[in-house]
Amino acid sequence: MGQHLVGNHIRKLRFNHDEMTQQQLADKAGVTRQTIVALEKGNYSPSLELAFRIARAFGLSLEEVFFYGEE
Template sequence: MGKNLVGNHIRTLRFNQGEMTQQQLADKAGVTRQTIVALEKGNYSPSLELAFRIAQVFDLPLEAVFYYGDNPKL
């Protein structure tokens, strides 16, 4: 299919939340740490459900955590 077009600000948001670890985020979102690693590297696009769960962890709207294409607004 080509390059993953869904990007995210997860790494930045984790550090803005008191340097939350990947494991802490994974536990709060109900996934493995490896899933968070893959998301941050851009190797994995989350399901819609997971995207909403991660946004809820940060108490942010979905669009503040994830973006589509080459338009990373933060």
């Protein structure tokens, strides 16, 4: 598929938040586990709204969870 320029630290952040499971994060963000899997693999760039919901689930700002381009 196309190159996704929006990257994220979701996997690392889950680990740092008491090894939160993908399902737990999905429940907090209001999406399915499949979507968290796709985000972690870099197969999907979330909508702005979902990005905010995921950042809020970790109690962090958007930039601490997502980045644009290479990092």
